[in-house]
Amino acid sequence: MTDAGPPPPSRNVSGLLRRLRDREFTGAVVVSGAPGGTIHLRAGRVTAIDTPGSPPVESLLLKSGRIDEEAWSAARATAGPSDPVGVTLVEHGLVGAVELEVVCAAAVHDAAFALALTAPGGWDVAESALPPQVTAGPGVEPQALSQETGRRLTLLPRLWGSATELVRGRVHAPALASDPLPPRYREILRFVNGRRTVRDLAFALGRGVFPVLLDLSRMRARHLVTVELPTSTSPLGDGLGPRTDVGGAPPPPLPLGFPLPRRTPGGHLPDRGR
Amino acid sequence: MRTLDTSLSEILSLPGVLGAALVDAVTGLTYGAVGEWEGTGGGIELSDLTGLLAERLNQAGATGELESVIITSRRRHHVTQVVERRGDAVLLTTVLDRERTNLALAMRQIAERAGEVLA
Structure with a gap:
């Protein structure tokens, strides 16, 4: 850290991250909302992002079969503050x-994508946050991260539809x-059961949400899958995101004379695909 | 710990190699790059290209997976090697100086290095 003063207010999280990069800040940015998460920074570079919106490094390593549970537990048991899990x-x-460096970089980008799907409720800079569980490599430049996140968010509507809605859509194999x-594709189809959402599939497979969405969009073109978008007629969303789309204007109020009850985020966990 | 940068720099030390990059085969994310490699387009174009080729090969009934894509131009060779691993594959792409390279030999060397690039 090169500066002790509080960071100046920022218009959005990526603006804040760029400022913190200039100050070579080490610590965390806690983003509230749904899904919300914690962005870990070392000398201003993003080393990890914890969010319930995308699979963590642990899932990417375990669910994909790279590392078995027992070996993971053993590594965690021997790891200490000076000897983090990644090194072990x-x-x-x-x-x-x-x-590991590649897996961590992929996880950071996927988590940034998951965080950007909904507008954050707010954010706070935390100088002393619990360090991330696994990190490797120098971390990701905030500028490059927001560029890539922007690209991913604009790519999906061109390919398919709103990423915010798609990740909560239930996947069917007709x-x-x-x-x-x-x-x-075969591996994805093995986990498709009509109940799992796109995000559930990513957790079950131990893959990123964005790469799974890309594969599903190609599979959809081959009529292998359909995605049932969350609508008011299917009230059982996965509960992670608010129902309004980000960026767009809110839908006009229904002519009921009284407001409909609003869902509040939190209190629901995604089906992690047991 | 060994870093991606070191790993790619080792490939750069092979004769005739002008640049190398490691790209995610699905998302097109460039994990790291050294030397001159932009000639192949960015990581996104590269993953789109190999993704399309792999898909068409598969639809045409090829049983094996796509292994590498070679593009030759008057002055350069571009060799993209698919590096399979648990989880999504990555692409190791290298730009070679045509004057100084024997393509067959370079392909063998790159395939060998591809096995160690993630170590």
Whole structure:
């Protein structure tokens, strides 16, 4: 840290991150809202983001089968403050150092995407936050991170539809595919059961939400899957996000004479796909 | 710990290699890049291209997975090697100086290095 004073107010989280990068801030930015999360910074670079909106590094490593649960628990037990989990995993030969760096960078980008799907309720700079569980590599430049997040958010409407709605949509597989399919598509179909949302699938597979959405959009083009968007007729959303779309104007009020009850975020956890 | 930057720099030390980058095969995210490699377009174009080729190969009945994509131009070779791993594959892409490179030999060396790039 090079500056002790509080950071100046920022118009949005990415603006704040850019300012904190200039100050080489080490600590965290806590974003409230749904899903909300904690952005960890080291010398202003984003080393990790904890959010319930996207699978954490732990899921990416365990669910994908890179590391088994037992080895993970053993690494956590031996890890200490001076010897974080990431270093232990590499030292035990459970994952390559470069591979872990790549997984961490992918997780940061995916979490930033998940956070950006809904407008944050607010944000706070925390100088002393609990350090992230796993980090590796130098971290991601905030400027590059917001550029990539912006690209992802504008890409999906061009390919398919609103990312905010799609991640909460339930995925169906209308018919058994007879064509030979790439292994990634077969793996996704193994977890599609009509109840899991796109986000649930990402957690179950141990893959990022954005890459799963990209695969689903290609699978949809081949009529392998359909996604049932969350609407007022299906009241059982996965409960992570508010129902209004980000950026767009709120829908006009219904002519009822009284306001409809509003869902409040929190209190619901996504089905992690047991 | 070994870093991605070191890992890519080792590939840069191979004869004739002008640049190298590691790109996510699904999202197109460029995890790291060294030297001159922009000639192949960005990571996003690269992942789109290999994704399309892999999909068409698969639809055409190819049973194996896509292994590499070679693009040759008058002065450069672009070799993109698919690096399979648990989880989504990554692409190791290298730009080679045509004058100084034997393509067959370079492909073999790059395929060998691809196995260690994530170590």
